[in-house]
Amino acid sequence: MGLDKWGFQTMIAxxxxxxxxxxxxxxxxxxxxxxxxxxxxxxxxxxxIREISTVPIIFLSSASDKMNMVMAMNLGADDxxxxxFDMELLVVKIQASFRRTYEFNxxxxxxxxxxxxxxxxxNELHYHQQIISLTPNETKxxxxxxxxxxxxxxxxxLMEKLWESEAFVSKNTLTVNMTRLRKKxxxxxxxxxxxxxxxxxxxxxxxxxxx
Numbered sequence: 001m002g003l004d005k006w007g008f009q010t011m012i013a014x015x016x017x018x019x020x021x022x023x024x025x026x027x028x029x030x031x032x033x034x035x036x037x038x039x040x041x042x043x044x045x046x047x048x049i050r051e052i053s054t055v056p057i058i059f060l061s062s063a064s065d066k067m068n069m070v071m072a073m074n075l076g077a078d079d080x081x082x083x084x085f086d087m088e089l090l091v092v093k094i095q096a097s098f099r100r101t102y103e104f105n106x107x108x109x110x111x112x113x114x115x116x117x118x119x120x121x122x123n124e125l126h127y128h129q130q131i132i133s134l135t136p137n138e139t140k141x142x143x144x145x146x147x148x149x150x151x152x153x154x155x156x157x158l159m160e161k162l163w164e165s166e167a168f169v170s171k172n173t174l175t176v177n178m179t180r181l182r183k184k185x186x187x188x189x190x191x192x193x194x195x196x197x198x199x200x201x202x203x204x205x206x207x208x209x210x211x
Contacts, residue, residue, distance in 0.1 A: 145204035
């Protein structure tokens with residue numbers, strides 16, 4: 001793919017019938033998938049990887065219509081880049097994924113707000129006796145909302161926090177991540193924990209309906 005010259009050590013899977021086996025063997029820090037792969041689709045392998053790991057996953061595909069992008073993000077992908085693509089953009093996306101996944105500072109390891117506890121390094125939200133597994137993007141969204149609990153957080157702030165720059169983010173990407181996160185919270189009885197501030201952004205707040 002040409003990423004070696006940027007200082008990345010890469011490995012291309014050859015056994016497309018057992019991508020999960022290759023994943024276990026290599027233990028990569030990041031996975032790049034196409035949608036169209038031999039035997040099983042990239043969606044299949046994204047879902048399988050997400051069942052066992054929170055490693056960043058980036059889709060790189062020419063099938064870049066809205067439906068495919070939403071599907072990829074809903075299955076746990078962290079980003080989606082359309083083919084043909086600019087190599088510098090891919091590198092920026094990879095570097096941003098590494099920063100938000102592996103470079104948390106010590107003060108951010110554990111965040112609390114009322115009955116909620118966010119384990120940043122483990123990508124887990126604890127609520128009463130429940131443990132909600134999160135993707136790195138979902139963790140980053142919640143971490144920023146925790147730090148600014150009961151305060152308005154703009155969409156622009158979240159996009160910069162997640163992807164370092166709004167310039168490389170499609171308008172739909174944040175919405176898809178937020179929708180997926182809210183569904184997980186709703187399943188745990190926290191359907192109103194993230195409030196939408198119309199035309200502004202979001203706010204983390206615990207109400208009687210959440211408790």
